[in-house]
Amino acid sequence: MTIRLLTAATLLAASLIPMRAEALDAPKGEVILTVTAPKLEHPNVDGTAQFDRAMLEALDGRTGRMETPWTEGSVSFSGPLLRAVLDAAGAHGTSLKVIALNDYAADVPMEDATAIDTMLATRMDGEPMSVRDKGPLFLVYPFDKDPGLFNEKYFSRSVWQIKTIEVSE
Structure with a gap:
């Protein structure tokens, strides 16, 4: 009886210990996204978290069919959830600066990643x-799930041709 209780207590205690996230592998293909943060938990290249397409597409994601101001008719977008990318990088903060290939940038509150199913x-x-078609990455809000997001x-x-996400505290 004592051994069973001890075993059960040990298993319960082990289940309460947070699991350490897997280290982020180095990209094998062309890097299409770099994530930076003051305290990045899972850097993989020179203190940054760099992703190739395969790494991004392996993360938790979604597909949504929707109309946008930048596309003709209803189109299907798919890709990783923004929060999954930030989790994989171990990036925490209060705001994001999403930067495009042409250096256009938009400030995005962290809540847009955590509370809304935004995808890259x-x-x-x-x-x-x-x-040419707004890639390799396009920050897409779930206009299909919440029509209230369809506004200026x-x-x-909604940055397209994304190359970098800078996380600020």
Whole structure:
């Protein structure tokens, strides 16, 4: 009886200990996203978290069919949830600066990643997004799930051709 109680107590205690997240592997393909933060828990290249397409597409994501101001008709976007990317990098803070290839940048509150199912779309209608088609990454809000997001406030945060996300405390 005592051994069973001790075993049960040990298993319970072990289940209460937070599991350490897996280290982030180095990218094997072309780097399409770099995440920086003052305290990055899972850097993989020179203190940053760098991702290739395969790494991003392996993360928890979503697909949504929607209309946007930048596309013609209803299109399907798919890619990792923004919060999954930040979790993989171990990036925590209060705000994000999302920077495009042409250095256009938008400030995005961290709540947009944690409370809204925003995604970093890697595919449009099932095809990898090219730079010509707003790729390789496009910050897409879930307009399909919440029509209340379909306004200028969120349009201005919907950066395409993303290359970097800087997390601030």
